[in-house]
Amino acid sequence: MIDHKTITLDYQKPEAADGHAVWKLVKRSGGLDVNTSYAYILLCDQFRDTCCVGKQEERTLGFVSAFRKPSEPNTLFVWQIAVDPILRGNGIASKLLAEVLRRDDNADIQYVEATIGPDNIASRQLFLRLAKTFGAECAISELYGEELFPEAHDAELLFRIGPLRRGAGRLEN
Template identity: 60%
Template sequence: MNGSHASKVIYRKPTIEDGQGIWKLVKRAGGLDVNSAYCYLMLCDMFSETCCIAEQDGRMCGFLSAFRKPEQPDTLFVWQIAVDPVRRGNGIGSLLLKEVISRNSNDTIHYIEATISPGNMASRSLFVSMARELESECKISERYEASMFPEAHETELMFRIGPIAMDN
């Protein structure tokens, strides 16, 4: 392959073998809370239906962690979206989310939620544009005040997209 043409990005479910690579990606991506490596192993093992990895040329370049809310199984809560800094601006974050919500196992998801700090313009933009693309509403409300965190942290706003109807 010619060096000027990047290969296709592949989107797939994570496996527990991906846990270490995800931890490294989140750390490399910056701007996100880096959870324990054990947390990423558990996400891959127990929540693979609602998580997604992006790979290009055999290298992990994106990860989305999400889960169905236990009290609201029609709601997907997006915990983190990490994209390798050298791959940003190529729509990987939105394609990770689209991959998860388009899976047959997730066809009863009608809402997507995430908490986003006011300073995280990339995530804010992603959620607002995703709502527009899904022809749905995006409601924003306060969720976790800065004073709730034990260390310095911005207030987290809840972004709620829905209802959505996906054609699988």
């Protein structure tokens, strides 16, 4: 049973065993491309240092997948972020991102990037809030134009946030 009054999640590095529940979370979140279960198992295992799961009583209610850009390791590229529909608007997505950034082994990350569809207001607001929290600029440009996609797909806008002011980024659980 989820306690809606005290929404305190445990924010953890995921493990391979979390992949199944993450895949189910992404499916019920809506608005996201649902990748294979294998992709989520792989992310939770091989990219665990830059991913985070939010759980309450063993229920997986939030997830962020991200990786360091191979060409620019001090930049965290956020791939997908999902919060259970019943818990949105409670700062959970912001805390998932803050948790990844406050890990000791991620202290050298200075920039955060994500692509956002033009109609995804919640996601846009989330990353603008992240920039504000970390006292950083947010530059917006087009990264993947609609002509790149085989199906009808809006252009993906790149949000590049940074440099992060680490002392500014404090979000309590």
